[in-house]
Amino acid sequence: IIRDDPAAVGEYVGNYIARRINEFKPTAERKFVLGLPTGSSPIPTYKVLIRLVKEGKLSFKDVVTFNMDEYVGLPIDHKESYHTFMFEQLFSHIDIPPSQVNILDGTKKDLIAECEEYEQKIKDAGGIELFLAGIGEDGHVAFNEPGSSLASRTRIKTLAYDTILANSRFFDNDLSSVPRMALTVGVATVLEAREVVVVVTGQRKSLALRRAIEEGVNHLTTLSALQLHQHSLIVADEDATAEL
Numbered sequence: 001i002i003r004d005d006p007a008a009v010g011e012y013v014g015n016y017i018a019r020r021i022n023e024f025k026p027t028a029e030r031k032f033v034l035g036l037p038t039g040s041s042p043i044p045t046y047k048v049l050i051r052l053v054k055e056g057k058l059s060f061k062d063v064v065t066f067n068m069d070e071y072v073g074l075p076i077d078h079k080e081s082y083h084t085f086m087f088e089q090l091f092s093h094i095d096i097p098p099s100q101v102n103i104l105d106g107t108k109k110d111l112i113a114e115c116e117e118y119e120q121k122i123k124d125a126g127g128i129e130l131f132l133a134g135i136g137e138d139g140h141v142a143f144n145e146p147g148s149s150l151a152s153r154t155r156i157k158t159l160a161y162d163t164i165l166a167n168s169r170f171f172d173n174d175l176s177s178v179p180r181m182a183l184t185v186g187v188a189t190v191l192e193a194r195e196v197v198v199v200v201t202g203q204r205k206s207l208a209l210r211r212a213i214e215e216g217v218n219h220l221t222t223l224s225a226l227q228l229h230q231h232s233l234i235v236a237d238e239d240a241t242a243e244l
């Protein structure tokens with residue numbers, strides 16, 4: 001789906017997610033399970049979701065969320081932690097009970113156990129209904145950097161130099177303060193969601209988008225694994241389609 005600009009992409013995706021949540025019939029055992037990304041790309045979508053909640057057209061009371069990733073070693077209340085980002089950009093403005101929010105904790109002593117428990121929690125919740133995602137400039141989904149196994153699950157990942165460089169803009173352009181590692185859901189974790197929706201905006205994503213959809217499935221552009229998914233959707237703005 002191609003829209004003019006990031007705001008129009010957010011409008012489309014926000015309304016799309018709202019429709020899915022509203023169509024879903026939650027039961028006592030099973031709520032709508034939504035996978036969520038961080039980054040600048042989903043912000044216009046989050047703005048639309050917040051607006052729909054404020055207008056009474058959407059509620060997150062029966063929604064459980066799982067975030068894609070989190071830096072290793074950043075305290076949860078650090079201004080650049082993905083916990084802080086998610087509460088600032090979405091959770092503090094909607095009616096989701098905090099007990100229904102799940103975000104990996106990169107400060108845990110046993111990070112391997114943290115990842116395994118996260119996968120189990122997703123399973124116990126009934127699996128992810130819809131995974132919203134962004135894309136890195138190198139084509140990564142979540143923090144599945146080039147070279148990640150397409151069968152990967154939630155685990156610790158060392159960040160690629162390009163990602164550290166791209167994300168340094170959030171750390172006062174100081175490369176040395178960007179965490180070197182992250183916890184991330186795997187490519188297979190994303191592929192197992194019943195539906196995947198990817199937001200891609202801006203020209204700096206255009207090469208990655210081309211590689212993800214016009215080249216073959218490969219582990220150097222992990223978003224390309226989406227070609228194997230039966231129910232996936234990419235919503236891009238005009239600038240992101242420059243190389244297609």
Ligand code: GLP
Binds near residue numbers: 041135163
């Ligand atoms: C980080 C996140 C990804 C996100 C990417 C792009 O690497 N782990 O999930 O897609 O940034 O971020 P932005 O949308 O700010 O370009």
